[in-house]
Amino acid sequence: xxxxxxxxxxxxxxxxxxxxxxxxxxxxxxxxxxxxxxxxxxxxxxxxxxxxxxxxxxxxxxxxxxxxxxxxxxxxxxxxxxxxxxxxxxxxxxxxxxxxxxxxxxxxxxxxxxxxxxxxxxxxxxxxxxxxxxxxxxxxxxxxxxxxxxxxxxxxxxxxxxxxxxxxxxxxxxxxxxxxxxxxxxxxxxxxxxxxxxxxxxxxxxxxxxxxxxxxxxxxxxxxxxxxxxxxxxxxxxxxxxxxxxxxxxxxxxxxxxxxxxxxxx
Amino acid sequence: xxxxxxxxxxxxxxxxxxxxxxxxxxxxxxxxxxxxxxxxxxxxxxxxxxxxxxxxxxxxxxxxxxxxxxxxxxxxxxxxxxxxxxxxxxxxxxxxxxxxxxxxxxxxxxxxxxxxxxxxxxxxxxxxxxxxxxxxxxxxxxxxxxxxxxxxxxxxxxxxxxxxxxxxxxxxxxxxxxxxxxxxxxxxxxxxxxxxxxxxxxxxxxxxxxxxxxxxxxxxxxxxxxxxxxxxxxxxxxxxxxxxxxxxxxxxxxxxxxxxxxxxxx
Amino acid sequence: xxxxxxxxxxxxxxxxxxxxxxxxxxxxxxxxxxxxxxxxxxxxxxxxxxxxxxxxxxxxxxxxxxxxxxxxxxxxxxxxxxxxxxxxxxxxxxxxxxxxxxxxxxxxxxxxxxxxxxxxxxxxxxxxxxxxxxxxxxxxxxxxxxxxxxxxxxxxxxxxxxxxxxxxxxxxxxxxxxxxxxxxxxxxxxxxxxxxxxxxxxxxxxxxxxxxxxxxxxxxxxxxxxxxxxxxxxxxxxxxxxxxxxxxxxxxxxxxxxxxxxxxxx
Numbered sequence: 038x039x040x041x042x043x044x045x046x047x048x049x050x051x052x053x054x055x056x057x058x059x060x061x062x063x064x065x066x067x068x069x070x071x072x073x074x075x076x077x078x079x080x081x082x083x084x085x086x087x088x089x090x091x092x093x094x095x096x097x098x099x100x101x102x103x104x105x106x107x108x109x110x111x112x113x114x115x116x117x118x119x120x121x122x123x124x125x126x127x128x129x130x131x132x133x134x135x136x137x138x139x140x141x142x143x144x145x146x147x148x149x150x151x152x153x154x155x156x157x158x159x160x161x162x163x164x165x166x167x168x169x170x171x172x173x174x175x176x177x178x179x180x181x182x183x184x185x186x187x188x189x190x191x192x193x194x195x196x197x198x199x200x201x202x203x204x205x206x207x208x209x210x211x212x213x214x215x216x217x218x219x220x221x222x223x224x225x226x227x228x229x230x231x232x233x234x235x236x237x238x239x240x241x242x243x244x245x246x247x248x249x250x251x252x253x254x255x256x257x258x259x260x261x262x263x264x265x266x267x268x269x270x271x272x273x274x275x276x277x278x279x280x281x282x283x284x285x286x287x288x289x290x291x292x293x294x295x296x297x298x299x300x301x302x303x
Numbered sequence: 304x305x306x307x308x309x310x311x312x313x314x315x316x317x318x319x320x321x322x323x324x325x326x327x328x329x330x331x332x333x334x335x336x337x338x339x340x341x342x343x344x345x346x347x348x349x350x351x352x353x354x355x356x357x358x359x360x361x362x363x364x365x366x367x368x369x370x371x372x373x374x375x376x377x378x379x380x381x382x383x384x385x386x387x388x389x390x391x392x393x394x395x396x397x398x399x400x401x402x403x404x405x406x407x408x409x410x411x412x413x414x415x416x417x418x419x420x421x422x423x424x425x426x427x428x429x430x431x432x433x434x435x436x437x438x439x440x441x442x443x444x445x446x447x448x449x450x451x452x453x454x455x456x457x458x459x460x461x462x463x464x465x466x467x468x469x470x471x472x473x474x475x476x477x478x479x480x481x482x483x484x485x486x487x488x489x490x491x492x493x494x495x496x497x498x499x500x501x502x503x504x505x506x507x508x509x510x511x512x513x514x515x516x517x518x519x520x521x522x523x524x525x526x527x528x529x530x531x532x533x534x535x536x537x538x539x540x541x542x543x544x545x546x547x548x549x550x551x552x553x554x555x556x557x558x559x560x561x562x563x564x565x566x567x568x569x
Numbered sequence: 570x571x572x573x574x575x576x577x578x579x580x581x582x583x584x585x586x587x588x589x590x591x592x593x594x595x596x597x598x599x600x601x602x603x604x605x606x607x608x609x610x611x612x613x614x615x616x617x618x619x620x621x622x623x624x625x626x627x628x629x630x631x632x633x634x635x636x637x638x639x640x641x642x643x644x645x646x647x648x649x650x651x652x653x654x655x656x657x658x659x660x661x662x663x664x665x666x667x668x669x670x671x672x673x674x675x676x677x678x679x680x681x682x683x684x685x686x687x688x689x690x691x692x693x694x695x696x697x698x699x700x701x702x703x704x705x706x707x708x709x710x711x712x713x714x715x716x717x718x719x720x721x722x723x724x725x726x727x728x729x730x731x732x733x734x735x736x737x738x739x740x741x742x743x744x745x746x747x748x749x750x751x752x753x754x755x756x757x758x759x760x761x762x763x764x765x766x767x768x769x770x771x772x773x774x775x776x777x778x779x780x781x782x783x784x785x786x787x788x789x790x791x792x793x794x795x796x797x798x799x800x801x802x803x804x805x806x807x808x809x810x811x812x813x814x815x816x817x818x819x820x821x822x823x824x825x826x827x828x829x830x831x832x833x834x835x
Contacts, residue, residue, distance in 0.1 A: 064332045066596045070761035085639045088670040107351045138354040229336035273549030283805030330598045330614050373617045404620040495602035539815030
């Protein structure tokens with residue numbers, strides 16, 4: 038068992054302000070841009086087939102989220118992921134509600150074939166993506182992250198991606214290593230698109246990272262720490278959102294110093 | 304004259320967390336998702352023709368809002384409303400700015416023909432939908448709800464829908480019964496898409512209700528009560544939005560206990 | 570050198586509540602609508618080719634923002650700008666990240682040919698639009714506004730538009746007159762789409778103005794003043810957003826009285 042320090046990862050994001058290209062759903066766009074700005078990254082939302090591939094070549098990392106699909110967007114997703122793959126740019130797949138409809142399952146399969154660097158989802162989504170049955174019905178997870186451990190390991194080994202399963206407790210694995218991230222706050226699932234926005238933060242952390250697995254764990258730890266801080270100030274989901282952006286923006290070494298992130302080999 | 308208690312309706316939503324499928328406008332999506340999460344429901348925004356019908360079959364209720372139209376979306380709206388009608392799933396129509404353009408009037412006519420369970424709009428919109436003239440020019444109502452009483456009764460009797468006219472004072476009618484809901488706060492029309500979001504709350508309340516009319520009145524009463532509470536904490540529209548989500552999330556029997564909702568027969 | 574008083578401009582917007590038609594990007598829609606409501610205007614987001622031209626004829630001003638493009642939207646932008654031009658309705662172009670891709674440069678050229686009344690962008694965007702090189706890579710400006718002075722003058726003289734370059738210090742010119750607006754707050758670029766939303770405020774101010782140049786300067790001065798006020802209350806970008814909407818809504822003559830806006834002839 039080894040341990041990991043998230044602070045150098047956060048410092049790198051704040052100092053390099055990576056340009057993150059996002060093809061995300063309509064619900065998440067504004068919140069995700071604000072989360073990325075708060076953590077110190079530079080977000081851009083570009084989805085037209087006419088420019089998505091070209092723009093993916095300019096960015097330090099790309100995210101693709103299948104939350105609100107349509108054919109023109111699916112084409113752009115494939116073009117951008119292909120451009121990222123060709124350029125060696127890391128990219129993160131967020132398979133929102135992949136189990137809910139045939140269209141989502143089919144789109145997700147096409148995207149997984151384009152070698153995402155990280156796949157981040159809730160337990161239901163990761164299980165659906167690994168073809169394991171789940172009780173998930175929509176965008177909200179009904180499974181604990183731990184129930185998706187087998188699915189995450191299988192998916193990581195099949196695809197070569199780092200797989201992050203987020204929920205009350207988060208799991209991250211690259212198929213050989215496993216880390217669990219505790220923290221956050223019960224109000225987080227009562228604020229929409231905090232999961233989608235976390236996908237952006239993962240992209241910002243892996244943009245210039247030497248080790249994608251460690252950078253992903255660090256991203257989740259920073260998010261969970263900001264969630265804890267926001268929870269102490271919040272009276273409900275409205276004030277939580279506000280306090281969460283403030284906490285991400287003001288995240289400092291001090292708050293992260295006591296967080297021990299353990300890595301086990303599996 | 305009889306009276307109605309909103310508390311059992313709120314409790315039902317909080318306990319069943321109904322999955323609400325929304326095809327809504329781009330401006331409203333994030334705010335509406337947060338409002339639905341705050342009241343205890345589970346929102347999903349799914350608009351592609353390729354999956355909207357399939358998804359409508361999974362949800363406990365559907366909302367369709369014509370705020371930002373385009374042909375692909377109109378196709379998906381019709382497909383989802385048809386699927387809801389076929390499955391007996393209740394659905395709510397929100398005819399945003401229906402009087403403003405030919406495209407909106409034509410789309411709204413197609414949707415009204417698919418038997419919405421509830422139609423919720425401001426006075427200008429309900430009057431336009433009932434083919435009565437109005438001074439409405441855009442998305443903001445220029446008429447008091449009461450001026451739309453005749454239009455609401457006519458629309459309810461023609462379509463079989465419960466019609467809710469919201470404004471400074473709200474009206475709800477099913478053509479036989481009528482209820483007025485007071486409350487809210489003058490800052491509510493200064494925050495965008497609070498009306499669109501209310502459409503989602505109505506859907507959550509009618510999802511498993513025995514009586515659509517009563518559930519709609521209860522939804523409006525909860526919304527107005529949260530608005531009053533938020534108004535007491537707010538310094539302007541920014542802090543109002545935050546306090547409103549907190550108030551919806553923390554809504555309790557106590558705050559609703561003194562609210563008398565009277566129903567008259569018309 | 571003459572001076573300009575922003576108060577009568579603000580009062581006009583608050584008293585006439587102009588209907589502002591916006592074809593803007595998905596990230597900005599909600600925030601822009603809230604900013605326009607807070608300043609006292611009436612926003613409408615209408616982008617379908619099927620209705621954009623018709624709606625542009627109803628509005629007192631139009632904004633077009635190229636932040637998130639697709640072919641159907643570009644058609645609607647051209648139709649709406651053409652309708653505005655034909656009707657003599659003022660319109661504002663926001664050339665987001667115009668330098669980033671071929672598709673953006675080409676779309677912006679088509680729109681500039683339709684005689685925007687005002688062009689508002691950051692330094693990188695205005696330089697790219699005037700065919701001057703820039704280090705801009707995405708939506709965030711990497712240049713100080715002053716570095717775009719030559720480009721702004723050239724663009725204003727070529728197109729007949731008032732050109733506003735916004736950043737830490739803002740510049741406004743119509744090719745003959747020049748004004749600089751100080752103020753705002755360092756957290757403003759850490760909140761997404763505040764620039765896009767400012768484009769809407771400019772539209773509200775020029776809607777019924779006798780002099781577009783003065784109205785644009787007044788809009789920027791009101792925005793900067795609200796930014797300063799919000800900055801005093803904010804702990805980070807989350808609380809800044811909330812305080813900024815409150816400040817815009819509560820903006821009064823008192824806060825603006827000490828602001829001297831100087832106009833020089835160039």
